[in-house]
Amino acid sequence: MWSQYDEDLSKNVFFKSIKEYNSDILSKAATEKWIICVPRTGSQRNKNISITTILDHVLVPHSADTFSTLSKKNIHLKDQHLKYDNIFNVDVEVLFEETHYVGGENKYTVWCIEKPLFLSQNFSECSNNQVSLLTLQDCVDFLFNETAECQILESIQNLCTTFWKNEEKTFALDILQSQIDLIGNLFSQCLQVCFKSDGLREKCNSDELFLENLKLAVQTCMQYCLGQKLMYGINSLHHFTDSELNKIIRNSLNVSLSDLNIPCTLENEIISAKYELSRINNVFTCLDKVNCLARAFNVFNRSKNLQKLDMCLTSDDFLQIFVYLILQCNIPNWIANLSYIKYFNFTNFGNTDQNCFLKANLEGSIEFIKSSAFLENKISCMDKYTNEDNKSDQHSNTIFYYLYNKLKKAKSNEDLCNFLRIIFNKYLPETDLCHPLCSCKKCEQILMGGYNQKIKDVVNEHNQNFLIFSCIGNNIELIELLLSLEFNINFKDYCGKTALHYAAQLGFQDVLMLLINFGADVNIADNDKNTPLHLASDRGHENCVNALIYSSNLVELNLQNFSGDTPLFLAAKWGYINIVKVLLEGGASVCIKNNRKMSVLQVAPNYYITELIKWYGVVKSNKVIKEVECLSNTSNHSISNISEDIAFRNLKERGIFHGIKPKNDTELKSINVLLKSIENNDFPLACYYLGYTNILDLKKINLDTKCHPLCNCKACSAVDELDVLDEKHYKKKVRFKININTVNKDGFSALHIAAKFGRIEILRILLDSGASTNLCTYETYYTPLHLACMFERVPAVKELLKCGDCNIDAQDYKGNTPLYYGSIKNNNLKLVEILIHNGADSQKTNDSGKSILLQCEEKNYFRICSILKENAVSKSKTSNTNESDDFIKNKSLL
């Protein structure tokens, strides 16, 4: 590649003098293919150029890299440098080549060279007026030198600080165009600061290149001052597309060079390029980011190794190389980076040809990864193993793959046994049978024992047994068969991964659930100390994360892998917002720091994830941590139990009951899952957590409400029979795993949630099982009735009021009763009727000091008012005068 230097040769004194006085040389050069060397402007002091000097600069080519000048000196070319070996040791760089076409077919070549070839004594290092700014440091120096002090740099910094003061909160939520406009405006403000200086303004007017440089320097310094927050804003804008891309990237880690048709000889270059490219997030400016790309590109461009191999990389190669690099670089925000480079550059610097090409190449690679073409490629390399029929011959583990392909076809246990019988006789002939197809008892036993043992021992080159391999192949039927043969479910391969790891990593939810059901260890760590939850979070398999968390309450959310990352770290880093949410809801800690002493908040790449973590983590989890600490204290010291009792009694005196706190961590977790399952209306799951393990129990509870109490129809009589038969059994069974009045960290019991979401079946079960109806939540003091009224769950309200001990006039933290929510908040006539009918007090005042009736009148809820008034009249007959005095007082206050 030629250097960046460029000049207009028609203004070059040396070239001009050739053109004017020695044009015969030029026409001769066209026919003889001579090359004219022109020292660049400024390197030539002598105004009068002699004919000998000119002759010294015309090269007559002899071969590709040897020349002689017209003055008969021998020159050779090496690495773009012209060399002449004598006492002077001439070594001059060729800056660029220009082919001149003069009318019709005539052409000659001109090389612009760094300095005159043979004038060493006269030569003085010229000052280059064309400064090219290549790094951030260059830009800072440029601004510093041009103003001779830090003034401009300081004012740029001030502008940036005020910019963030005004924009920080909203910038991340803006659309692309307004982000560009904001930064563009800031850029022109910064430029205006520069133009206040007269010196700079004049220079800019006279020198176009200087203006370009100034713009670049200002932009770069500005972007540096804006720092990480700018990238953070752009990340937030692209968080969705980036997380989608990341999911593809993380699931393509096993793509190898050969899968992408990249020659293995490039391995070293790829490693260096990867190193360069992975620094793209360590720099904040467009200039540096593009330089990062350029450095990665130049690794290939300047590689001596490739020169030796005489390889020429084409666009196809570069696309695939960059695809590979993107997959391997561990960068979570490619799309944001691309958008930054593309849209947040306001100068001409990015428009050089190479930079444009690099940007296009990056964009092309990203698009390719996103495209389905890439996925097909990936799938085909997954299939490589499972369709191993032909290829397996080369492997030492022929038997494994052969058998696996046979096993795949097995449909039933019987099938499997027959397969095993034939196969093992063929491939593992050590078994001593009477004859291969003998079915005498002895042989049968040998076979069953033998097969089972043998088939469990067969592994492939990764030490994966059939169970693990069928998980990789997502072959759920085979897994079931194998598990029935009592395979070791926690068997590890050479990476330390179990079947569950692979199911989680590959996103096979069904397989995962099956394995958990069969009792796979959910917290088992592989060689990198990754648990299945780590892998599912890392690969963005939301379904598997959900399955892991909900289907097993043994899952540890806060285990750290070798880098100290918890699953939450991985999900946050790659921007999987839903997984982050699920993990946080499950109670993942935000206080853990990884090995680089980063908290998950520092890892969060964008606004949305930060907010989630702040919301769940900092607000809620602090509470959880306090509670857990408190819990661990109570379990250690018996004294605190007593103090709790005292507190409980105090509350009782005030008429406020809270639920029972979970005794330990696992209870806290299981109450959380229970509440979640009720919320999701997952009836079977909720029952499971409540301790109804038998479906029969469920039916019973549901059938308790028979057609009518004395009905004799078939179904009802069946119920009666069951009742009699199972009464004892049933009572034994309905024992809750956890106390039914256990509450979560906010004081919500199962009944609260069931009432809030109107889960009527569950509500009945809870009430029948003796759930307390008057429990209050911790800070808000809501009873289940409050919540049911708040969310207008009429059937739930009815059901709750059927319980005799339900306090209909319970007051929450604002003093509001359920009636308040039914009338004022929701204007729900039916609710009000039910409540009043059950004796709700319309005169109760809340913290504002106004009664419900009064507030209804203010809101003009006439129909409710009339109901309330009717009720009030009937009540006032019995009530004492004080109350009506209060009522009048209230009215007069208005």
Place this chain on the structure above:
Amino acid sequence: MASPVNGIKNFKVVLLGEGCVGKTSLVLRYVEDKFNNNHLQTIQASFLNKKINIDGKRLNLAIWDTAGQEKFHALGPIYYRSSNGAVLVYDITDEKSFQQVKTWVKELRKMLGKDVCLIIVGNKIDLEKDRHVSLEEAEDYANKVGAVHFQTSAKLNQGVEDMFLVLSKNMLSINEQKESLNNSLSRQNSQRRNVVVVDDEQEQTAATKSCCGSSGS
């Protein structure tokens, strides 16, 4: 994309065509002509620069080779957008590659309009005996779509330089027409500011607000 610095005009030229038609060889032959094949100065051919001077006018050709494999076809627009010239290469021994050129022509005319200079190049004329695309057919087609047709052999260095020279001249003349038009326009409305047009294609306004599940307020 003409930039005024040092009076040099930048032109972007993109090479399109099926894989194995010799795009890379063409561009290497043109840019590296001076050196024989076993002395390649550059080890990548995806993007090359060539400065030329036609009767005193300076041009910088940025020649972009594109990925030829079928699976990369969809990425084409990323590479050819805002190019001034396109060299569409087919292999004269391969009828399919000529059909591919036709689809590229349609696509380019649709995406880049009339301002792009199209050159259709039949490469590998050293393999004349295996010719499957007739010269008349190709020339007729080129005339029909307003392109120039050339026959080259990168191997024997036939027609390569002429082809690029004609392309450069065509691009130059289109550029000059445009400039004179622009000048007359800008004289009419004296106050014209540079407008940066940015297309925000990948806009994602996914407002994923956290909703809280268990708190009852």
